[in-house]
Amino acid sequence: MKKNYSFYSVLTAIPITLLILVGFSSGQPGNFTGSPGDGGATCTQCHSVSSANFGGLAALTGLPNGYMANQSYSLNLDVQGSTSTKIGFNITAELADGTKIGSWTPGTGTRLRTDSNGLTHNSTSTGSGQNSWDMTWTAPATDLGAVTFYYVTNQTNNNGSTSGDQVTTGQSGALLTNGDETFTAFEMYPTQVTSLLNINLSNTDNGTLMIYNMTGSKVKTFKLDRLNQLNMSDLTSGIYLAQLVVDNKISVERFIKQ
Known part of the structure; x- marks a missing residue:
């Protein structure tokens, strides 16, 4: 009997595609900031980036030149000047060897990554066109050295697929003070x-x-x-x-x- 492999392949692909779209619209909980600890992976692992340009530039603010042990800092990640109506992000903090450092508290439109070592957007954020996220990072209790914040943003064209999007990456650093x-x-x-x-x-x-x-x-x-x-x-x-x-x-x- 002749088997229709193409038909079965399509059936198999449907739930996988839906999982990607639904899961990512409620946040990218994996390790995709482009950092050493995240294996250098970004949103381009799943999103096909084209020549589409939504004009937005990501900026992380609120970070001091030097941080104090156990101190909490209110940070803001903002995608400035974007024409995209559906934007996501992923952020983490690491030492030079890729070790995750500090702890994160979500703000409006954000949630913890699966590993709790960073934040991502949530479904409320992507559904509202939010392009600026407030969050709190708490420094470690002891001097562990210089820390770098890695972040990635994905400005999408909201076409229901993972093609034609704009992915940007950035990083900022701070040192421990006394x-x-x-x-x-x-x-x-x-x-x-x-x-x-x-x-x-x-x-x-x-x-x-x-x-x-x-x-x-x-x-x-x-x-x-x-x-x-x-x-x-x-x-x-x-x-x-x-x-x-x-x-x-x-x-x-x-x-x-x-």
């Missing part, structure tokens, strides 16, 4: 550096400055005097964190390498 012991009596300029970064210590004669990139990796270390001109010309363009340590007290500032 709260009341933070050392703040120093001057750093300019904040947009082409070659030389100036560090002036007003209340001490020495300290150590460590430069971190946005993936949490240390790229430079300097021993400081009272007045310092530090060569940054070999750094690639991007955002960096300068962590100053003086007598076991820490302060963090951010600068841009042009």
